Every structure is written in structure tokens, then in C-alpha cells.
Amino acid sequence: MYLKEFEIRWSDVDANRHLANSAYLNYMSHTRMSFLMEIGVDHRSLAQHQIGPVVFYEHMYYFKEAFPGKPVKVSMEIMGMSEDGKFFEFHHNFYNHKGENFAHCEMMGAWIDLKTRKLIALPDDFMKMFESVEKGTGFRVLTKEDTRKFSKTPKNL
Known part of the structure; x- marks a missing residue:
């Protein structure tokens, strides 16, 4: 498990004077x-x-x-990856100074070719880097079907 520590800044707090939901996303992205x-x-x-x-x-x-x-500390664990590395699933947990878990996130993503704007498999050198990393308990090999939240394309207005 990878851990990153953060200080809650004034700009991370919302109108209710607690950690804003946008700050959670920023902390996870930074982690x-x-x-x-x-x-x-x-x-x-x-x-x-x-x-x-x-x-x-x-x-x-x-x-x-x-x-x-x-x-606060934010963890990151690799919980899934496709065989070619194209798709990935990471889980994050948020811990206070006492080590108490106060939030959890499940995120899924992929890699995109910035020229073609299409999803691509990871290059071999990147795959080697990920192979040596500890995986989370319950790690699974992902397929394209695992990435589909909707059973069909959402309807437009």
C-alpha cells in the first residue's frame, strides 16, 4: 500500500468548514x-x-x-489491471491523525494515446514497472466489460 500525507489547507475546506469533496479528488490525484x-x-x-x-x-x-x-494520509492500492495494462482500478483510503479511516474511493481508468485520442495498452517498459509493485488484497485481472458502468449508452437530451 502506498501512503501520502497531506495538511488540510484553508483552500481545501468548504462552506461547512470541513474537507471539501473537491479536495478529496485532488488529494487522490496527487497520491x-x-x-x-x-x-x-x-x-x-x-x-x-x-x-x-x-x-x-x-x-x-x-x-x-x-x-x-x-x-491526513491517503492510501493507494492497485486493485485491478487488464493483462495489457490498458485498464486499471485503484482504491484510496483516507486516514486521520489517529489512523482512523474516514473515507474510501474506488476509481477506474485507462491509458490514452494523446495523438489518436484512443485507449491503448501500456508500453512494455511501463508494464515491467507495474509488475514489480505490490497489489491489493482481492486484486483482479480486468476486462473491457469491467469498465462499463452502464449496460447501454446513456440517452442524450
Whole structure:
């Protein structure tokens, strides 16, 4: 499990004076990118391959409020990946200064070719980086069907 610590800043708080939902998303994104950089998937290597991560969904579950004044930790675990690395599922947990879990998120995404704007498999050198990383309990091999939230295309107005 990867952990990143954050200080709740004034700008992270909403009108109710607790951690804003947008701050949760920012903390998770920062945690994911820090993890990727640590395993070697950094901005430079992403630019060389002309690929980037895209988020399909982030399902948040809030258990308790978080307030400024004490640090919080955000975890990240790899819970799923397709055989070619195209699709991935990460889970995040939020912990207060006492180690109590106050929120959980399940997110799924994929890799996109920035030239063609189409989803692509991970390059071999990236796959090797992910192979050596610890996976979460319950890790599963993802298929395209796992990425579909809706059984059919949503209707437009």
C-alpha cells in the first residue's frame, strides 16, 4: 500500500468548514501521480510515449468529517489491471491523525494515446514497472466489460 500525507489547507475546506469533496479528488490525484513517479512513470516518460491516464469514474464513500489542524494520509492500492495494462482500478483510503479511516474511493481508468485520442495498452517498459509493485488484497485481472458502468449508452437530451 502506498501512503501520502497531506495538511488540510484553508483552500481545501468548504462552506461547512470541513474537507471539501473537491479536495478529496485532488488529494487522490496527487497520491496517484506521486506513486506513478516513484515507480518511474513520470511526466517525462509519459511525454516520450505520448500517453496519459484518464479516469472513468471515482466512487466516494464518506464516513466522518475531516477538519484543518491535523494531517491526513491517503492510501493507494492497485486493485485491478487488464493483462495489457490498458485498464486499471485503484482504491484510496483516507486516514486521520489517529489512523482512523474516514473515507474510501474506488476509481477506474485507462491509458490514452494523446495523438489518436484512443485507449491503448501500456508500453512494455511501463508494464515491467507495474509488475514489480505490490497489489491489493482481492486484486483482479480486468476486462473491457469491467469498465462499463452502464449496460447501454446513456440517452442524450
